[in-house]
Amino acid sequence: MKSKKYIPIAVNDGIGFGAKLKPKQLAVLGTYLDEDTxxxxxxxxxxxVQIPEVEWEEAKKTFDKVGLQYYKVGKYVKNLRTCNFCKGEEEEGMPVAKELNRRIAGQVVPFTLKPAYTGCSIGCGEPLINDIGVMKDKNTFELYIGGKSIGRDARIGKLVKSNLQPEELYELVERVLDLYRENGKKREKFYRFVDRFGIENIKQELHIT
Incomplete structure (x- = not known):
């Protein structure tokens, strides 16, 4: 008898007001999980979660119907970690967070990369201590890279550019990811890549003065 193969998948309710799941989403998710998983x-x-490989194509369609977002696990850009958007969708830039997540989540990179976003200077989404961090400042955005949240060498990320409009932000983040893909070593963590390549060299490659 062949053993059942599984696909590891990350799921959530997408970008919204806090981290939530609806009962119908949990119920649907449960139908694809073994009792002892x-x-x-x-x-x-x-x-x-671990989804049986033979059920994955069907599961994706069912997840789409109930609004469950799903992402690959491994050497990919993770979904955007966000704050709770305590001041409302437009004021804290939720549409920008959603669009940025749509563009970058799931992209292949040398090592798992964690992006984070916050809608104000309080920084609940912890953008300064993640690989890529975006902070909204009034009506523009700041981009930070190379943060690290754990270990004795934990540190905040380095500012790449401020006063970014949404389209400028999307383009710049994608260029950063391209640079990492082209120059990062196999399984090189992003903060180590930033240290090795150098923030000034990165800015030069990105044509930032």
Whole structure:
């Protein structure tokens, strides 16, 4: 008898007001899980689950119907970690967070990359201590890279550019990811890439003065 193969998948309710799941989403998710399967809750507002490979195509269609967002697990850009958007969708830039997540989540990179976003200077989404951090400042955005949240060498990210409009932000983040893909070593963590390549060299490659 062949053993059942599983696909590890990260799921959540997408970008919204806090990390939530609806009862119907949990019910649907449960139909694809074995009774004794482990479910991991991550700090990136995701559940990591194991879906039987033979059921994956059907599961995706069902997840889409109930609004469950799903992402690959491994050497990809994770979904955008966000704050709770305590002041409302437009004021804290939720549409920008949603669009940025749509563009970058799931992209292949040398090592798992964690992006984060916050809608104000309080920084609840912890953008300064993640690989890529975006902070809204009034009506523009700031981009930080190379943060690290754990270990004795934990540190905040380095500012790449401020006063960005949404389209400028999307383009710049994608160029940063391109640079990492082209120059990062195999399994090189992003903060190590930033250290090795150098923030000034990165800015030069990105044509930022």
């Amino acid at each position: 482990d479910i991991e809750l991550t700090t990136f507002q995701q559940l990591i």
